[in-house]
Amino acid sequence: MQFIEFKKEHFTHDEEKNNYFLEISKTEIDPENIKVQKKEDDQLSDDLDYEIADHPTRVRVILKEPEDIRVNF
Structure with a gap:
């Protein structure tokens, strides 16, 4: 599995x-x-409420508040 990390x-x-x-x-x-x-702090948690919106050329990750995240794919 690969991933990309994003900051707030x-x-x-x-x-x-x-x-x-x-x-x-x-x-x-x-x-x-x-x-x-x-x-x-280098720890990963599944305790995150998010939505994924699928568009023809991109995927949108939606959160109520910005967080540091890892997107696994």
């Missing part, structure tokens, strides 16, 4: 929906097998 700073605030998101190109990941984990 990578997220964009969506003021209309009052959440935060980041987008990943489908050329970089396997959009069928995505798992998102919270990363704190």
Whole structure:
């Protein structure tokens, strides 16, 4: 399994929906097998409430608040 890590700073605030998101190109990941984990002090946690929005060329990871995360695929 491969992964990409993102910092809180990578997220964009969506003021209309009052959440935060980041987008990943489908050329970089396997959009069928995505798992998102919270990363704190080099520890991973599955305790993260997130949504995945599938677009034709990208995947959007949506959170209520920005977090340091690892996206496994």
